[in-house]
Amino acid sequence: MLSHHSKWIQSLTADFLKSHCKSVRGTKQAHALLLRTHLFCDNLFASKLISFLASNSGDILYASRIFAQIHSPDTYICNTMIRGFAKSHTPSESISLYYYMVRCGVPCDHFTHPFVLTACARLREVRLGPRFHSEVLKNGLEPDLFVANALIQFYGSCGWVGDACQVFDRSPVRDVVTWNVMINGYVERGLYEQAFGLYEEMLKLDCIQPDGVTLISLVSACTQMGDLNRGKWFHSCSKELGLDKNLTVGNAILDMYIKCGDLELAREVFLGMDERDVLTWTSMLMGLTSLGHFQESLDLFRRMQFEKIQLDEITLVSVLTACAQTGALDQGKYVHLLIDRYNMKRDIVLETALVDMYAKCGKIDLALQVFDKIRVRNVFTWNAMIGGLAMHGHGKEAIALFDRMKHDQVMPDHVTFIALLCACSHAGLVEKGFEMFRTMKEVIRLEPRMEHYGCMVDMLCRAGLINDALNFIETMPIEANSVVWAILLRACRMGGHFELAQRVGRRVIELEPDSCGRYVMLASVYAGLSQWDDASKIRNLMKRQGIEKIPGCSWMEFNGTIHQFVAGDKSHLLVKEIYAMIEEMTQRVSLDGGHAPAPPDVPFDIADEEKEYSVLLHSERLAVAFGLISTPPGSPIRIAKNLRVCNDCHSFLKVVSRIYNREIIARDRSRFHHFRLQLDPKRLSARINNDQNDL
Structure with a gap:
């Protein structure tokens, strides 16, 4: 029984809880105080402990131990625990706790079911969702805005867009969250036109105004569709609504422009942003790399370091890719040093990027050092190393590495065999090349693609077997494209087979009339025969079609x-x-x-x-x-x-x-x-x- 100072003790305890329930350590101290003052049995005080511990910053297991000590938990405490478990790595506990509430007669309210539905959505428990929906209807809670939003969210995340739409249409009250959840449900299922149509309906309402979440979903849809024009329109909408300065919206718009291939507008968005986070910088750097602006990508990386932007593994993979493409060995070594210095997580993607960088920068020995130290390798890692050896002309070594790959029971893919056939081509291993080609088809059961046929033609051409290469092309099960014919054309020109070169050259131009390299090659054939008029005609044809020669x-x-x-x-x-x-x-x-x-x-x-x-x-x-x-x-x-x-x-x-x-x-x-x-x-x-x- 509390003394006559109980109100004073309760007041001090409340202040103590308010100041201490901000960390797990402080909450433990508050828990001890409640036990000493015998106030733990008061749900009002116990709920303060549960509220923090069940949050993202707390400790859900510690919260469950405290919950087990509460004799008569009320609705608020149960809801708090259900919400905590719904967001944790064990969302199934939310459903168990809900049934505990029902058994113990603890009343459910309009917060209980949304938290349970969140757990069902995370578990993809499609069968349980409708059961809870029926209980919502039984308790007359469907008109509640919070409950309706949770139902739409559940059905949308489980792919039942039709059911989500029914709940949306029946809902008597809708807020911006209701519209956002429905729009996002359409976007997640790839129903982009329905999402855009719903947005237009939303704009007609005076009481609802789109927010940042609305635009992020719609801009994401444009990104996935590659619809640049519509993406520009939503960018204009963000400016009209005053949302373009929102960091998350800005990042979504930046990503859209990059993935739709408009680097100029991406630069404008990036430079116009008042605030940038690591995602902003990484998106811009990845965009520059993916669109082939490697030097600018490396410049941006240096600027990131100058401005002390925190680097992550995704950023460094893009930088290593840019280093690989430009042969920037010193920069690549510096990135490797950063990875070791800051003890960054060396996942398989980052390790593979290091192997690829060293191989493409001409340091095949360093590529092997990194490769040998990787404990777990996937097919991409093996492909990078085999491809690197092939590029350096180490054909036999590439084949030996392939044998190790089979020994490690890693299943090769199409890229593996492209690398192996290139290795055989550069090393003049014609018989081995045909053996690899048969292995791909008959043992691994991979159907050869045009790239593989091109490698075989290149291998025969490099070995001087021009007639065999021509016969191979004519007996291919698929029609050869311009690249395959161009390989033969180059070999004919180099080997002095000018009559065949003329015929092949005309065929190449028919297949690829917009490629400058094909015209230049055929013009060179005529030049080799001193047929200057024919060479001039080819060059004039290039000019008439507006085709310019790519400068070396x-x-x-x-x-x-x-x-x-x-x-x-x-x-x-x-x-x-x-x-x-x-x-x-x-x-x-x-x-x-x-x-x-x-x-x-x-x-x-x-x-x-x-x-x-x-x-x-x-x-x-x-x-x-x-x-x-x-x-x-x-x-x-x-x-x-x-x-x-x-x-x-x-x-x-x-x-x-x-x-x-x-x-x-x-x-x-x-x-x-x-x-x-x-x-x-x-x-x-x-x-x-x-x-x-x-x-």
């Missing part, structure tokens, strides 16, 4: 900055020094005698000397010249190019590497070209065949 472009990373060069480029700050080095390189290579210039098939009737000069200014030579004047003697030079390295440049750079005692690693769109220094094949094979993680 090369990149080189120096001091964390990507330097870009195009053929004949004079825009670089060190242009005088670069051109002076080009002249020096040319003279020294000429004196060496190890390179016999092969005038390219320029489709113009000009002197060989002029053709030679045009090759001197190819972008890869400019990039290597910059590397020679800007990096320390003896250090490697790494460049990347958007097109194939021509034969003349390949021969030229091979001699440059030897004369200047430099390792030159050039990556073009199909593979790596290593000059002078290579990873020891014996050591590489030993590494791949070693199943032990000994690094």
